[in-house]
Amino acid sequence: MTQTFEAETPATADARVEDFADFLDTLEDNEDSDAGHAPANGNAPDPSDAEAPDGADEPGSLAGDGPAIVPPVSWGEDAAELFEQLPPELQEKVAAREAQRERAVQTATTAAAEARRNAAAEANALFADQQRLYAQHLESLAMQMAPERPDPGLLAVDPQGFYRQQAAYEGQLAQRHAMVQAAAQAEAEAQEREQITHHHEIAQDHAALAQALGEQWTDASQRQAMLTDLESVGAELGYSMALMGQANATDILALRAAAGWKAKADRYDALQAGRAEAVKAARTAPRVAKPGASPGRAERNARSRDAAWARAKAERSGDAYAAMLDQMGITL
Numbered sequence: 353m354t355q356t357f358e359a360e361t362p363a364t365a366d367a368r369v370e371d372f373a374d375f376l377d378t379l380e381d382n383e384d385s386d387a388g389h390a391p392a393n394g395n396a397p398d399p400s401d402a403e404a405p406d407g408a409d410e411p412g413s414l415a416g417d418g419p420a421i422v423p424p425v426s427w428g429e430d431a432a433e434l435f436e437q438l439p440p441e442l443q444e445k446v447a448a449r450e451a452q453r454e455r456a457v458q459t460a461t462t463a464a465a466e467a468r469r470n471a472a473a474e475a476n477a478l479f480a481d482q483q484r485l486y487a488q489h490l491e492s493l494a495m496q497m498a499p500e501r502p503d504p505g506l507l508a509v510d511p512q513g514f515y516r517q518q519a520a521y522e523g524q525l526a527q528r529h530a531m532v533q534a535a536a537q538a539e540a541e542a543q544e545r546e547q548i549t550h551h552h553e554i555a556q557d558h559a560a561l562a563q564a565l566g567e568q569w570t571d572a573s574q575r576q577a578m579l580t581d582l583e584s585v586g587a588e589l590g591y592s593m594a595l596m597g598q599a600n601a602t603d604i605l606a607l608r609a610a611a612g613w614k615a616k617a618d619r620y621d622a623l624q625a626g627r628a629e630a631v632k633a634a635r636t637a638p639r640v641a642k643p644g645a646s647p648g649r650a651e652r653n654a655r656s657r658d659a660a661w662a663r664a665k666a667e668r669s670g671d672a673y674a675a676m677l678d679q680m681g682i683t684l
Contacts, residue, residue, distance in 0.1 A: 424450035473552040480545035483538045490535035497531070499524035557601035564605060582607045585614060653679075 421443040423432040427450075435443065502517035561569045568574045585607055586596050599607070660679040 421447055423447075424454075426450070426454065469552065473549050476545040476552075477549045480542040480549065483542035483545070487535040487538035487542065490531045490538065494528050494531040494535065497524060497528045499528065553600070557604075560601040561604060564601075565608075578608070579604075582611060585611045588614075 420436075421440070423435040424447060427435065435446065438446065499521045501521055502514055504514075506514040506517070558569075565578075568578060582604065583593070583596055586599075589607075589610065657679045660675050663675065
């Protein structure tokens with residue numbers, strides 16, 4: 353027997369969303385419980401005899417004349433049909449909440465995947481360090497193990513002793529060879545794991561630079577132009593090409609900031625140089641007297657000295673020379 357649930361209309365849209373979620377849960381429970389108590393075919397009501405309400409044949413008719421709101425993609429067909437019968441305001445609230453939930457799930461999934469990649473990279477780096485230490489330990493033991501071949505003269509004196517020493521020698525030699533091979537294999541595994549870790553770091557740097565620089569990094573042509581400019585800045589700062597090739601995301605962002613500072617400094621220096629040239633030109637330019645303005649004392653004195661000097665050269669007399677010296681401020 354299907355139960356009927358009656359609830360008061362919630363006062364707010366958020367409360368209506370919560371009530372609708374509870375309604376869906378209750379509906380699923382009722383469908384599960386009614387599956388075992390279905391009526392016989394003879395007593396089952398014919399759905400075709402029921403009168404359909406006005407507008408029931410038009411899904412989403414309660415949504416008005418505006419554009420239809422698409423049900424959440426994660427919902428099933430039954431839930432989608434119920435969604436289409438909701439009022440527009442409640443549809444918007446439910447769709448927004450489902451979209452928020454989907455974003456949260458996507459964010460959590462991405463974070464979990466990134467955490468797994470980081471954990472794998474750390475495990476690879478740790479394994480590489482352990483394998484390298486193991487290889488170094490085996491190489492050290494192999495160098496310490498230096499078996500000596502038995503004296504061939506012992507064969508004539510003590511054949512059995514010679515063969516015992518020969519067997520021990522061959523066993524130690526095989527053990528030393530096995531150590532050398534194991535050390536080489538451990539070193540190769542360490543290098544392989546380091547390469548995996550390096551690729552992971554490159555991917556992380558690429559993602560960080562794409563997030564920080566956007567199209568300037570994701571576009572190949574713009575990225576190459578920027579790196580070319582940064583190489584010149586790095587050279588002025590003392591970085592070699594080898595170090596520039598090992599730059600990570602932090603180094604590239606730091607060089608880019610330094611390049612911006614350098615560009616500003618160059619513009620400031622150019623501006624200051626222009627101002628200095630303008631001041632120098634103003635100081636060396638001859639003064640031009642304004643029309644109708646009376647000459648100043650310095651100009652009058654200069655004119656008097658020039659006139660006295662011209663008179664002295666023309667007359668070549670003692671009075672003329674005395675007047676010239678007087679104008680120049682020289683007293684004999």
